[in-house]
Each structure stands twice: as C-alpha cells, then as structure tokens.
Amino acid sequence: MKLSTPLMYSGNPRDAADQVVGLEKAGLDTVWVAEAYGFDSPTLMGYLAAKTETIEIGAGILNVFSRTPSALLQTAAGLDNVSGGRAVIGLGASGPQVIEGFHGLPYDKPLGRTREVIQILRQGLRRERLEHQGKIFTLPLPADQGLGLGKPLKILTKVERNAIPIWVAALGDNNVAMTAEVADGWLPFLFLPEKAGDVWGDALAKGTAKRSADLAPLEISAGGMVAIGEGEDTKKLLDLMRPLYALYVGGMGARGKNFYNELACHYGYEKEAKQIQDLYLDGNKRDAEALVPTEWLEAGNLVGPASYVQERIAAFQEAGVTNLQISPVSDDPVATVAQIKEWVS
Numbered sequence: 001m002k003l004s005t006p007l008m009y010s011g012n013p014r015d016a017a018d019q020v021v022g023l024e025k026a027g028l029d030t031v032w033v034a035e036a037y038g039f040d041s042p043t044l045m046g047y048l049a050a051k052t053e054t055i056e057i058g059a060g061i062l063n064v065f066s067r068t069p070s071a072l073l074q075t076a077a078g079l080d081n082v083s084g085g086r087a088v089i090g091l092g093a094s095g096p097q098v099i100e101g102f103h104g105l106p107y108d109k110p111l112g113r114t115r116e117v118i119q120i121l122r123q124g125l126r127r128e129r130l131e132h133q134g135k136i137f138t139l140p141l142p143a144d145q146g147l148g149l150g151k152p153l154k155i156l157t158k159v160e161r162n163a164i165p166i167w168v169a170a171l172g173d174n175n176v177a178m179t180a181e182v183a184d185g186w187l188p189f190l191f192l193p194e195k196a197g198d199v200w201g202d203a204l205a206k207g208t209a210k211r212s213a214d215l216a217p218l219e220i221s222a223g224g225m226v227a228i229g230e231g232e233d234t235k236k237l238l239d240l241m242r243p244l245y246a247l248y249v250g251g252m253g254a255r256g257k258n259f260y261n262e263l264a265c266h267y268g269y270e271k272e273a274k275q276i277q278d279l280y281l282d283g284n285k286r287d288a289e290a291l292v293p294t295e296w297l298e299a300g301n302l303v304g305p306a307s308y309v310q311e312r313i314a315a316f317q318e319a320g321v322t323n324l325q326i327s328p329v330s331d332d333p334v335a336t337v338a339q340i341k342e343w344v345s
Contacts, residue, residue, distance in 0.1 A: 001313075001344040002323040003337065004030035004221055006060060007048075013039055017048050022334045024055040027341030030088065030221070030323060032060030032187075037102040042075050049083035058088035060187060061169045064113045065094065066103045069120035069137055070130065073155060076121060080160040090187055091117060092169035095253055111178055112136055118166055118182055126162050129154045167221070171259045173203040180207025180218050185323070190248060190260060191222035192267055192300050193312075193319035199266045204320075223316060223325035224301035226336055228309050235304060237329055238297045242289035245297070249273055250280025250288045269293050302326065302340075310343055317344075 005028060009016035020031050031048060035041040041059045048057050057079065062072060072089070080087035093099075093110030100107050116134045124130055129152035132139040140150030167185035170176045179186045180203070188200070208218065227237045248260035255277060264273035272291050279288035302312040316324055324344055328336035 001317055001321070002029040002221075003027060003341050003344055004032060004056075004058070004223075004323050004325045005327060005337070006032045006034060006325065007044065008327060013044055014047070017044060017051060019333070020048060020055065021051055023337050024052050026334045026338040027345075028055055028337050030056040030058055032058045032090065032221070032325065034060050035062065036094075037098050042079060045079050045087070046082055049079065049086065052086075054086075056086050056088050057083050058167065059090045061090040061092035061094075061167075063094040063099065063103075064091055064110070064117045065099045065105050065107070069117045069132075070124065070139070072117060073121050073124035076164050077125065077155060077157065077159045080164050081157075085160045088165045088167060088185075089121070090167040090169060090185075092187070093175070095259065096257060097253060109136055111175055114168060114175075115178055115182060118168075121166060122163065124155050125159055125164060127154050127159060165219075167219070171263055173200070176200050176203040177207035180204045181210045182207075182212075182215075183218065184215065185219035185221060188220070188222050190245065190263060190296075190300060191224075191316075191319075191321075192296060193222075193315040193321070194299060195267050196319045199263070219322045220320050221323035221325050222319075222321050224327065225303060225329055226301070226309065226326040226340060227303045227329045228306055228336065228339065230305050238294070238301060238303050240329065241297055241301060242292045243285070245292040246276055246280055246285060246289040249292070250276040250285075255281065264296075267296065269296065303329075309340075313340070313343055 005023065007013065007016055033041040033044050041062060045057045045059060076087060076089045091114060093114060096107040099105050113136050116137050120130065120132050120137065130139045131152045140152055165184040167187050168179040168183040169187040169189065170179045171188065225241055227234055249264045252258060252260055258277065261273050261277050272293055276288045276291050302309045313324065326340060330336045
C-alpha cells in the first residue's frame with residue numbers, strides 16, 4: 001500500500017510545499033494538490049517538482065470544464081517533464097457552484113466530458129495527431145465553424161512518458177462505474193471503508209466488467225486525519241474534522257444538488273444529512289458541525305491508540321484502498337508519516 005497526503009495550507013502554500021521534502025524522506029509516496037477555486041494546482045505541482053526527487057505529484061483535482069482537453073494535455077506533459085516522470089493527473093467534474101459561479105460555464109454532461117477528456121489525453125500523450133469526433137469535443141474544429149483552418153496537430157514537444165496515470169474523483173454510481181472502466185485510479189472523498197462496498201460495489205463491478213485488459217487494476221486513494229495516541233485528548237482531535245464534513249454535507253451545493261449530502265444518505269445518515277444541510281445553509285454552522293455522526297468520523301479517520309490506527313489501516317486496505325491518504329495531526333508529522341509508512345509496507 002502506498003502512502004499519500006493532500007497538500008494542506010491555510011496561508012502561503014510555499015510553506016506547506018517545503019514541508020513535503022521532509023515527508024518524502026520519511027517515506028511518503030504521493031502528494032495531492034487541490035485547486036478548487038484557490039491557487040491553481042499545476043503551479044504548485046511544478047514548485048514541488050523542483051523541491052523533491054522521488055515523490056509522485058498528483059493533481060487532486062483539475063476540473064474538466066475550465067481547461068480544454070488539449071490544455072490539460074499540455075499541463076500533464078509539462079508537469080511530467082519537470083518532475084522527471086512523477087506526475088499524476090487527477091480529474092473531476094467539481095460542482096455546479098464552482099463551475100457556473102467561479103468559471104461562468106454551464107455544468108453540463110460531466111460524465112461524458114470526463115470520458116472524452118481522458119480519451120484525448122491518452123491520444124495526445126502517445127503523440128498522435130488529435131482527431132476526435134465526440135458528443136462534446138470535436139478536434140479539429142469543423143470547417144463550417146470558426147475560420148475553417150483547423151488541422152490535426154500532435155503535441156509539439158517530446159513527452160517524458162507516453163502514458164501518465166489518470167485518476168478521477170467520483171461519487172455517483174455512473175461516475176464511479178465510468179472511473180472503474182477507463183481511469184487508472186479513483187479518488188473518493190469522505191470514504192467510509194465498512195460501507196464502501198454497499199455504496200459503490202455494484203458500480204465498481206459494472207465498470208470493471210468493461211475495463212480494457214490493457215489497463216492495470218484500478219488504484220484507489222482514500223483515508224483521513226491521523227493522530228496516534230492514548231486517551232480522550234487524542235480522540236477529541238476528531239472534532240477538528242467536523243467543520244470539513246459539515247461544509248461538504250451541508251454547504252457544498254444546494255438543496256437537491258449536493259453530491260456529499262447524497263453520500264451521507266447512502267451511508268445511512270439521512271436524518272443527520274438533512275439537518276446538517278438545513279442548519280448550514282441557514283448560517284448555523286456550529287450546530288451543523290455538532291450533528292456530524294461521531295461514528296462516521298471515527299471510521300473515516302485514523303485517530304486513537306497505535307493498535308486502533310493499525311486496525312483502521314487494515315479496514316481501508318480491505319475496502320480496496322491501494323494508496324492510503326493521510327493528514328497527520330501531530331507536533332512531528334514527519335515521524336507520523338514514517339510510522340504509518342512502516343505499518344503499510
């Protein structure tokens with residue numbers, strides 16, 4: 001099992017990126033760089049490439065709306081070059097609030113768009129001329145559109161690798177099935193190992209049945225906060241995750257259009273999901289946070305005595321996770337990473 005962490009920063013991301021050097025030496029395999037509607041991830045990934053030597057540098061994630069497939073191809077090829085073949089491209093549809101609110105683009109056909117982007121990316125990385133006749137993208141632009149001067153082009157520069165791992169962030173059944181069919185890896189969020197099979201088992205099986213024999217088995221990266229220690233003080237650290245869970249279940253979307261709220265319902269927390277959303281959207285964030293089920297926090301994170309943390313690692317592994325994603329909460333995150341790395345190896 002590999003070990004990864006999201007790049008966590010609350011202020012200057014350079015400070016967080018500099019800490020990755022120590023985590024790399026402790027055995028960290030992958031760092032995931034989000035962008036949402038903050039700093040773009042490729043810039044920070046390029047910075048990390050210059051600061052590190054062996055760690056995989058993953059976009060977690062680039063949305064498939066705000067960049068053209070060819071722009072994503074250029075980004076993937078460029079990052080893979082400056083990192084010496086260590087890039088991982090995480091893709092996702094993001095959500096209507098970000099795509100329509102921040103980027104000003106209609107949130108339409110997210111699954112079909114993701115599938116076609118992956119097709120074009122792989123074609124481009126093989127340095128083939130980009131010719132694609134899809135339901136969403138047409139390359140080159142047809143002669144009756146624009147100036148009619150478009151012609152098939154291949155990426156100008158020699159690529160580091162002709163195949164870069166492509167991961168997809170997905171939660172809904174159809175999206176998860178598509179991910180299991182065509183992607184190299186899957187990035188679920190707010191993952192609960194014991195209930196993952198009930199929620200996504202059928203979708204994963206459906207997609208896997210259509211998976212090309214040319215692709216390796218699907219990788220999965222999931223995990224949570226890590227704190228190793230005895231007593232109630234350690235367990236109370238789980239409360240640090242309440243604002244995050246409440247934000248996604250309650251505020252990351254509108255009523256009737258919140259993927260994370262739907263996920264909470266699939267986990268069996270229908271009553272709590274509705275209450276959290278109502279409170280959060282009404283501005284009562286603290287009350288919403290208090291209603292996040294402690295059972296979910298305990299199972300979705302790795303917080304407690306060493307033996308318990310090892311049990312949670314085993315649960316994630318049993319659920320199919322191949323890349324354990326952790327966020328250390330300790331005075332010495334390097335030591336925490338080194339300890340977890342020993343347990344997952």
